[in-house]
Amino acid sequence: MSSQTFDVNEAEFQSEVLDSATPVLVDFWAEWCGPCKMIAPIVDEIASEYAGKLRVAKVDADANQTIIMNYGIMGIPTLILFKGGQPVERITGFKPKGKIVSTIAAHI
Numbered sequence: 001m002s003s004q005t006f007d008v009n010e011a012e013f014q015s016e017v018l019d020s021a022t023p024v025l026v027d028f029w030a031e032w033c034g035p036c037k038m039i040a041p042i043v044d045e046i047a048s049e050y051a052g053k054l055r056v057a058k059v060d061a062d063a064n065q066t067i068i069m070n071y072g073i074m075g076i077p078t079l080i081l082f083k084g085g086q087p088v089e090r091i092t093g094f095k096p097k098g099k100i101v102s103t104i105a106a107h108i
Helices: 013-018 034-049 065-070 097-107
Strands: 005-007 024-029 055-060 078-083 086-092
Touching (some): 013 055, 078 097
Antiparallel strands (some): 024 078
């Protein structure tokens, strides 16, 4: 995990993600997930490049089933961009960095 990302669990999700004044990109991942490992360095790069404009959280899907169910996540990795407490973009599966950035850029 990069120094620009942070872990979030069910107890912290409201305060760290939904109540954040800054948009938060949440990476839903699992240790056993190959595509999650492939996308992790890209998510870290985005966190570094957009520091101050975007916060990047990581949620372990296996340990936080309530969040997974609340947002209807059927596959991982899933990236959801939250702005003003609402999900505004969703990216499921491995995508190249350019695709992720172009999807979230309008909200940052």
